[in-house]
Amino acid sequence: MSGAAPLRAQPAYLPPFRQSNAQRAAFVLLAAYALYAAAQFDLTWARFIIGLSNGARFLGRMFPPSFANWEPLLKGMLESLEIAVLASVVGIALSLPLGLLSARNLMPAWVTWPARSLVALCRALHPVIVAILFVKAVGFGALAGILALVVASVGFIGKLFAEAIEEISLKQVEAVRASGASFANVITYGVLPQVFSRFVGFGTYQFDSNLRNSTMVGIVGAGGIGATLFSAFQRFDYDFVCAILLTIIAVIVIGETLTNVLKKVFRA
Amino acid sequence: MNTAADTQPTTQAALVIRKLFKAYVAGQPVLKGIDLTFGGTGLTAIIGASGTGKSTLLRCINRLVEPTSGEILLEGEDIVRLGGEQLRAARRRIGMVFQEYNLVERLTVMENLLTGRLGTIGPLDAWLRRFPPADIEHAFALLDTVGLANFANQRADSLSGGQRQRVGIARALMQEPRLLLADEPTSSLDPKTSVEIMELLREQGRANNIPVIVNMHDVELARRFADRVIGMRNGEVAFDGAATALDDGMLRSIYGGEGWLQ
Amino acid sequence: MPEARPEARQWRRFGAGEQLVRFAVYLLLVATVVAAGRSVEIIPEFLYDAPEQMQDLLVRMWPVDFAHYPKGVHAGLMETLQIATLGTLLALVLAVPFGLLAARNLTPLPPVNFFARLVLVASRSVNSLVWALLFVAVFGPGALAGMLAIAFRSIGFLGKLIGEAIEETAKGPVEALTAAGAGTGALIWYAYWPQIRPAFWSIVLLRWDINVRESAVLGLVGAGGIGMALDTALNLFQWERVAMVLVAIFVVVIIAELAVTQVRKRIL
Structure with missing residues (x-):
């Protein structure tokens, strides 16, 4: 250190807030x-x-909204809910191991590379497009919607899980390894406690997101309220459209409230 | 290089290190042929400037760092050759205390202690926290010993530095180790707490009749608590003898320079 | 070792009340999943058949009809990019005022904050496909409806995040300028803007990236872009062309993601 280094790279004064x-x-x-x-x-x-x-x-x-035709509304909404629940459960169950395999701080490159590619592939296409493909593969109905949203879930939270694991403190992991714990026990005690609350956060976020999308995949025939909504639009049945939209928004708001309760229980 | 002051009666040495080399980058060894023998008891302090390989040496002993070559015999068994389940079994016999405690922050004190027993139970039991009652009783007893009897259900990140290091020591003792390693256990602590932690390490080494090896920066603490001092310089052992034999001349040769000694 | 205590002490991971709550939550989750699984209409034969059908689908998609790109895909692809870009710009113009009004530190008027937040929530709650259906009904089919759908869906996203970025700014510069007698305009431009600038641009880029994906499906409901080409090919069962469209979307999405990463590196 020889006193203040001269800042020769910059002129003495820059005009304030100058744009290049x-x-x-x-x-x-x-x-x-x-x-x-x-x-x-x-x-x-x-x-x-x-x-x-x-x-x-x-x-x-659109106003006043008409709930006269409530039967298909209720049936479609329930199916959307079922799609969202099942897709979230399966999607999260698949994302956990995939996220772990994608974490570059715990796994060698020959494991992370295929896992990361698979997750990226799941994320590349919009859920509705994936739903189209599944409708062709497994026919119209809820199954196609569930599969499409499973793919979307893996693409989104698989990535987030991996990033969360990559941000953990390795010192804590080292200490558990030093005690002679097996790999599975190192994960349970050294890794999971550090990421659990974030996982709960991602999981609940994905459920919210799946709930929104499960009301849409019906537009391409993959089950749920979307089909009812789409046909109401095509019949210019706008007061029914309004009723459906209000129901969807209400269900999403309730869903978000419930997931917030869940986050509180698990201190996420 | 070696003035082996190991005068204790050794039937079988607890730990023997022979020709230990470690190079993180090929051709630039951090440890250049370490030969050391540790008897069944006593506290050994390893001192030396930063970057001389103290931490690497300690981590080679339980293979958190892979040695490049050499032998490490723990009670006669060569740890360098072990793999998989056998390596984990060997690690169980070596307790380790870390500079920054390395507790799992979001787990409770009790869970952190029980991580010391993870090597003995299967994944499902570990997941469900089903530990044998004897382990839990042992953990409570250790919490009494380190003076944290009422902290079992507190989360580790709510403790002070000194308390965390006590938990760290208790966790290492949970393993019922045959050897206790401590990597700069007092470097993140204030002077008073440092003395308490060193006292605890010495005491527990004696109580369990096991050797304790401590990396440290504080020469005064080393003189005060260690039976034996090893000075390292540039990846080699520069001094090995009783703490009382450590004079200024020796310190100068370990750390280099002299201005700092006044 | 101190002598063992007379009575063996018990240790539990959670207190009794906490354990009860967790158990209840787990039970509720499992019950929900089981209920959803039992009532959802999945035809098992379709599920067993799925791998075979998937294979059949892939076979039909091969070889990809690249010759179709110049006359059937390119125009739609460009339109999709324009829908995404213009939609994002329009949304930005509309979202900034709401973001400013929603920020509690900049606009310390609770009723105004509430109103702004309500608008932003409403915008976010409606899926872009639904916005597209609405705008197709109003303006007729075409890219205009698509662009408005993207814009209206994005207002909520951009406005919310911009508002939050403003609320996270440090008070120091604001106080300093207020002390110097600056007006609201000067405060926004000289105290808030420099602080939120990096966050602002990364929010905009993130939304543009999302919008590229979303605008690719709007054509399914008649709102322009490459989705129209996809819809046509699907309805005619021209699977080689469907594959071509999917490849085109895939490539554009990847390029958009790479572009965003690069631009973000440059300007942040």
């Missing part, structure tokens, strides 16, 4: 792109006005 030319150019490009893309979308004033009047009529027909 590259940043400015990026913003100009973005704006130009937005204009160009908007033009492609046939975004005209006339269309906007027509849309507004359509929208007003549409809203008028």
Whole structure:
């Protein structure tokens, strides 16, 4: 150390809050792109006005919501719930070992590489697209929805589990290893306690997410309330649409409340 | 290099280290042929500047670090050759205390103590916390010994540094070890607590009739508590003798320089 | 060793009350899963048949009809990217004001906070496919509906995270500028913005990445983009073309993820 090192790399004063030319150019490009893309979308004033009047009529027909046709609503909603529950359970059960195998601090590269690829593959396609494929494979109905959401769950929480395990303190693991514990016991005592509450957090988050998606996969025939919703739209049965949407939102809100209780119990 | 002051009557040495080499990067050895013998009792302090391989030496003994070559005989059995279940069985006979305690923070004190018995039970019992009643009784007795009788159900991360290190020692003793290793057990503690921890280590070594090997930075503590002192420099043993034989000349040759001695 | 105590002491991992709560939660979880498993309509034959059907599907998809890309896929793919990008930009414009109003430290008016949060929750609770159905009903089929669906779904996501980022800012700079007599505009631009800038851009990039995935499926309900091409190919059972579309989506999603990672490295 020889006193204060001169900061020769920078000029003495930078103008405050100056933006670099590259940043400015990026913003100009973005704006130009937005204009160009908007033009492609046939975004005209006339269309906007027509849309507004359509929208007003549409809203008028949505209210008051009609629960007269409650039987398919209840049946579809229950099926959505069942899909979400089963997909979450199976998805989490598969994600635990996959997350462990993907953790680069505990496993050798020849194990993590295939596990990480599998998880990434599960994450690459939107659940609804996966649902389409499963509908073709196992036919219409809840099974396709469950399988699609299992894939989505593995893709999402498999990754989060692995990241959580990679962030643990290895000192605690070392101490358990030093006691002569077997690999399984090292995982149970050295690794799991460090990540358990985060796992509960991810698991409940995934359940919420599966619940939302289970109301959608029906649009492609994979069971649940989505099919009812889609056909109501196609029949212009908008007061029923409104009833379905209100029910979905209510169920999601209740689901989130329950998962918060769960997190409290496990101190996540 | 070796002024072996090991004058205790040894029927069979508890731990013998022969020609131990360790290189993390090929060609740059951290340990350059260590030869040491430890008798059945007594507290040995290993001193030396940072980076001289003290920690690596200790971790080679229970194979948390893989030795490059050499022999480590624990009660006559060569640990370097062991693998799998046999290695774990050998680790059970070696208790280890860490600088930063290395407790599993989110587990309770009792669970941390019971990790010392993990080598003896299967995965399902471990998962369900089904330990033999004798182990639990032993754990409570050890908590009394280290002065933490009422802390069994507290989480480890709620304890102070000194309390954590007591738990760390109790965990190592849970293994009913034949050898106790401590890697800078007092470096994260205040001076008063450091003395208490060293007293506890010496006491427990005597009570269980096992040798204790402690890495440390504090020369004064080493002089005060150790029966034998080993000084390491550049991956080699530079001094090995009774704590009373450790004079300033020796310290200079271990640590180099002299300005710090005043 | 001290002498053993006369009475053997018991040790339990949890207190009695806590154990009861945990047991109840476990029981409830298992009961839910069992109930869902029993009442969900899964035809076992379909399940047994699934591997064979999957194989059949893959065989039909091979070889991928790459020749179809120039005339049937490329335009849709570009439209999807534009839906995602424009949708994100529009959402940003709409979300920033709500984010500012939702932040309790910047807007210390509880009723305003509540209103802003309500808007953001409503936006998040409705799936982008449902938003797409709504906008298709209002503006007719096409990319415009898709872009609005993406935008309206994203408002809640962006607004919530921007609001939270503002609430996490340090008070120091704000107090310093207030002490210097700065107005609200100056406070936002000179005290809050520099603090939230990295979080802001990473939130926007994250949402754009999600939107690329989401906009790929909007075509299934008629809201433009590559999903339309997918829908057509599916309805005509042209599996080689379906495979082509899936490959295209897959590649774009991967490129988008890589691009986001790179941009994030540059600007953060």
